[in-house]
Amino acid sequence: MADIKFEGWLGHNPESANGKMEWGSFEPKKWTEDDIDIEISHCGICGSDIHVLRSGWFPTNYPCCVGHEIVGKAVRVGSNVKHVKIGDRVGVGAQARTCQQPDCPECSSGYPTYCARLMVNTYDCQFPNNEGKSYGGYANYNRTNQQFVVQIPEGLSSADAAPMLCGGVTVYSPLRRNGCGPGKTVGIVGVGGLGHFGVMFAKAMGADKVVGISRKNAKRDDVLKLGADEYIATDEDKDWEKTHKRSLDLIISTISSANMPLTKYLTLLKRGGEFVQVGAADGGAFPDVNIFTLLTSGAKISGSSTGAPWEIKEMLQLAADKKIKTWVEERPLKEANQAIIDMEEGKARYRYVLVNENFGKHDAATKL
Structure with missing residues (x-):
């Protein structure tokens, strides 16, 4: 050539x-x-x-x-x-x-x-x-x-x-690794470029319930159109952490803010649930967490990188088969x-x- x-x-x-x-x-x-x-x-x-x-x-x-x-x-x-x-x-x-x-x-x-x-x-x-x-x-x-x-x-x-x-495989990988599918309830924190994939993939993988979580109500209609069953606006929904306490098996966090209300997010997890962080702030900053929130619920915090080639191929085929747009x-x-x-x-x-x-x-x- x-x-x-x-x-x-x-x-x-x-x-x-x-x-x-x-x-x-x-x-x-x-x-x-x-x-x-x-x-x-x-x-x-x-x-x-x-x-x-x-x-x-x-x-x-x-x-x-x-x-x-x-x-x-x-x-x-x-x-x-x-x-x-x-x-x-x-x-x-x-x-x-x-x-x-x-x-x-x-x-x-x-x-x-x-x-x-x-x-x-x-x-x-x-x-x-x-x-x-x-x-x-x-x-x-x-x-x-x-x-x-x-x-x-x-x-x-x-x-x-x-x-x-x-963006897609960064959320697909932890969803798959944590068994997203029938019987699971999943929360997606930050419904932007990564988060909108999180909502669509969680639904396509068969999760019983998918909850979009963002600061404001402005994205509520969009997130429900993406397939979410519920939406939480953390700046505007009063006592959201109590209303939705212990309702989720898995949370994927796509936001990159050291100021996110991490301890409140963890209260949404069922016993033994997992919070997976995929967003990264400049300098790698991450909020403090109240250790008793982990001790009293058995919750886990983990991180996840982007996905392997086999995961990318699997995700792309899922998107093609399910006509994810x-x-x-x-x-x-x-x-x-x-x-x-x-x-x-x-x-x-x-x-x-x-x-x-x-x-x-x-x-x-x-x-x-």
């Missing part, structure tokens, strides 16, 4: 998070026969992108091209790659490579997203063996290791699939700077997806 030019929206300093990314070229990782080049048609905007652009979690290695909800067409495929061929519609989520060693407890057990030996994220990380730096999907092309590249099933549009590759607004790639500003201001209902003007025009719900 002809040489392709890797270009995208680059952040050069923390101010880039304020809509000051600059379009430019970059050098992708060194090509190996384990790699795939993807012509990007769609890329979701994730809150993680903004955290990284402003060095919110850790110091960012600028220049940085963010975006880890990538969908597009495979245009170059290494000889060691067996599950993808040229022309396939594929996706990449938040991770690009782990150690992949047979003696790794995480990689060998099917949970590589928890690998402690090597974690190469889809952007702002270094590949091993001096292969170079990872760059994300606010761009025209992406080059990545085959490990986390998955096929997009027919019947699922690229715009719907893109946000599922991080992402609440998404498509934005032209050229408007990426304004889109991240709007995202930070909470205007998304409930997810933005950047559409490459050159490659995303003729997308269908089948292969590109």
Whole structure:
């Protein structure tokens, strides 16, 4: 194939998070026969992108091209790659490579997203063996290791699939791991980009009751339309923690605030219930908890990362089979700077997806 030019929206300093990314070229990782080049048609905007652009979690290695909800067409495929061929519609989520060693407890057990030996994220990380730096999907092309590249099933549009590759699987994984299904009651804290997936997936997985939990009543109608059975507005519903005490088996928290009323959330759990935190505030801040709330209920607090490739494939197939429709607004790639500003201001209902003007025009719900 002809040489392709890797270009995208680059952040050069923390101010880039304020809509000051600059379009430019970059050098992708060194090509190996384990790699795939993807012509990007769609890329979701994730809150993680903004955290990284402003060095919110850790110091960012600028220049940085963010975006880890990538969908597009495979245009170059290494000889060691067996599950993808040229022309396939594929996706990449938040991770690009782990150690992949047979003696790794995480990689060998099917949970590589928890690998402690090597974690190469889809952007702002270094590949091993001096292969170079990872760059994300606010761009025209992406080059990545085959490990986390998955096929997009027919019947699922690229715009719907893109946000599922991080936002969707981040809630799907803990739902599945904690047995979401018939007989379970589930609460989703924070009904935004991640949380709206939480409501839809919990219902699709057969939970007896799904409760959306947010601060204000403004999202009540939307959340009920998404499939929730109940809604709690913590700033406006009086004594909500008493009214709904010990009513939930599982709570997934998608918000990233050190000021959330954690102890009150824990009172909603049944004996032995679990509170799973998936949102991450800048600096990793987390609220204090009253230990007696845990001791008297046997409740558990845990964290969850994004999902493994097999979980992503399983989730995408569920979405295709159940005809789950992402609440998404498509934005032209050229408007990426304004889109991240709007995202930070909470205007998304409930997810933005950047559409490459050159490659995303003729997308269908089948292969590109």
